C-alpha cells in the first residue's frame with residue numbers, strides 16, 4: 077500500500093491561511109519609514125511554531141511487526157527511496173550513482189521460502205563508516221515509541237562471501253533521510269563508555285567462527301538483534317552512553333535498511349521483523 081507524504085502541502089496550506097488571516101485585519105497603511113521595522117517585528121512574533129510531524133503512532137500488524145510485507149510476497153520495487161513522493165510501508169530500493177551496474181536489488185524465488193529479496197554486489201565493498209549507499213529499505217509510516225526493539229531477518233548466500241548489514245536511519249521533518257542512526261543495544265561493549273560501531277550490524281561478523289559461521293548457500297540462517305529507538309548516534313564509532321536522546325522527528329518515518337556489503341557476492345533475505353522488545 078502506498079502512502080504519500082502530505083505534510084508539506086498541509087504546512088503550506090496552514091502558512092497561507094495564517095498569512096491571509098493577518099492581512100484581513102483592518103490595519104491602516106503604515107508610514108513608509110516604519111513599515112520595514114514593524115513588519116519585521118510582526119514576522120518574529122507571529123511566526124507559527126514549527127510542529128513536529130509525529131502524533132500518529134506507527135501501527136504494527138497483529139503480531140506486533142512494524143515491517144510491512146515482511147516476506148516480500150507483495151514487493152514490486154516499483155519505487156526508489158528518493159522518488160518524488162515519499163513512499164511508506166513498502167519495500168524500496170536505493171542504489172548510489174557510483175554503484176550503478178555494481179549493485180543489483182531484485183525480488184526472486186527461493187525453493188524453500190518463495191519470494192525473497194536478492195542483493196547482488198558485483199565488486200563494491202561498502203565501509204562501515206558510510207553505509208548509506210545501496211540497500212533495500214522500508215520507511216515506516218507514523219511515529220515509533222522510544223525504547224528497545226527486536227530486529228530479525230533470515231538470510232542465505234546465493235554466491236560468494238555474502239554478508240548482510242542492517243541499520244535504521246532517522247529521517248528529518250520533511251521525511252528525508254537524516255544524518256543519525258539508532259544504535260544497537262545488543263552487541264554493545266560491556267562498558268557503556270567503550271566505543272563500538274553502534275549504528276550497524278554485519279551478519280555474520282567480520283571473522284567467521286564456529287559460533288559465528290559465514291552465510292550458507294544451503295540453508296537459511298536467522299539473525300536477531302536489539303536496537304534502541306530511544307537514542308541516536310552519528311555515523312562513526314561511538315559509546316552507548318554518549319548517544320543523544322531521540323526526538324519525535326527522529327522516530328517518525330524511520331528508515332529500515334538491509335545491504336549486502338561483501339564484494340563479489342549475492343545473498344537472499346526474507347522475513348524482516350521489527351517488533352517491540354519484550355524481556356523473556
Ligand SMILES: [Ca+2]
Nearest residue numbers: 147189191346
Ligand atoms: Ca518470502
